[in-house]
Amino acid sequence: MRLRFAPSPTGYLHIGNARTALFNYLLAKKHQGRFILRIEDTDIARSKKEFEAGIIEDLRWLGLNWDEGPDKGGDFGPYRQSERLKTYQEFAEKLLKENKAYHCYCTKEELDQRNKELLARKESPRYDNRCRNLSDEQKKKYLEEGRKPVIRFKIPEKTIEVNDLIRGKVSFDTKLMGDFIIMKSDGKPAFNFAVVVDDILMRITTVIRGEDHLSNTPRHIMLFEALNSKIPEFAHMAMTMGPDGSRLSKRHGATSIREYRKLGMLPEALFNYLALLGWGSKKDQEIFTKEELIKEFSLERCKEGAAIFDPEKLTWMNGLYIRKKKPQELAKLSIPYLEEKGLREKEDYLIKVIALERERIKKLSEIPDLIEYFLVEKIKFSPEALLLSKKPEVKEILTSLKQELENLSDFSAASLEKIIREWTKNNGLKTKDVFHPLRVAITGRTIGPGLFETMEVLGKEKVIQRLMEVLC
């Protein structure tokens, strides 16, 4: 079994495309097949090398490792369309010779004009196949006019049945289609042609792609037939939508893997979440390891309807995966985010801090704000915290508590808890009337991890220091 993911390097890896790549990957791995990466860069104007590199990086980051691709080669390369231009020409030549394709001299302007007229008459805008049987004389005349021909495929009249692995049989009547372009006037292959040639040459057996290609599939099938090649199996998965139900796009906010990666999503969370978009297990299970997904995945269980990408559920799942990570791992992952905010800290201290805050982290990008008060010399007070710290009765409590703490030599959480609870009781106070002000004084905020653990990690010196600052 050979499957491929074939992105165009015209931008960063889109969530929807990543999902397509993921499904291809899962099926390939499930059947011990090959997962192949192919770069469709025939659109020179929009394709950029940096996007190709970006897509490769993000696919790797997500954990979708391919067996053959432009970066690692393989027996059926090249894996970049721009490197097979000659091949497309040869295949087109062959179709021309066999009278299955022909040159068309109509200009873009003429075509547009005719389509407009057809539309005005409420007819289907499509090519009228007028160049199918041009005389040599006419061809010569057109050439003399300086027209650069395209090559069109001569569509046979028939009904094409696509046996889709997700949707079942879908049939198309080719009478409704005009002869389509396989080679553009600049000598580059049109998408519908390049895909077929590539899939033939790369021995692709199964094509999993977006539903937007379903309507193109009859064209592909005709081409496979014209080129006497085995037709691969097709599976068209429903599109990924934004919250308003339209195709997920930039106006919905972050749409690329790169953006979510920068936000601090873990690859395993994204992997798991994306697998659940349009596919579901028969069990009530939602959290899967990569291996479980490979084992469980099947096209039969793929949904036919479109799925709306839900960043909130992704975030929840990300929090879950974060809580499963070891503090030292998280500490390492947090470093770029801390540095971005100009924060830097010794590893062992950072690990302790992160261990305390771990269950509050939903995205790595939240870490700096969450732990800042552990790292900086001068803490910021939230408005609410500031108000509380100014209260006379609070100052009174903190003043005498400070003395108590100054005399304390064992600053462990257990010891602190024992002493402070006793002190509270002895002074006839309620725990929350002591704990809360204390937290506010030493952290500048009203929320956070356990008070005594926080104090232990901060250390006696910082705790006393911060109490002094509040009291003066």
Add this chain to the structure above:
RNA sequence: GGCCCCAUCGUCUAGGGGUUAGGACGGGUGGUUCUCAGCCAUCAAGCAGGGGUUCGAAUCCCCUUGGGGCUACCA
């Protein structure tokens, strides 16, 4: 416009002739606790509409509606 695909809580989904229509996210409430988070418990929320078929339809068929796609010298 023509052709094609799709339709279970707000969202992701399970269920494919007989179910109190199940779970998850998000939301509400309560518990745990020094706060938050987490965890636990609990509640609200759905078969798009209309016709068939059938003893019986979320489930099968048709229509309508709604959404999406293709119809490019984009991919």
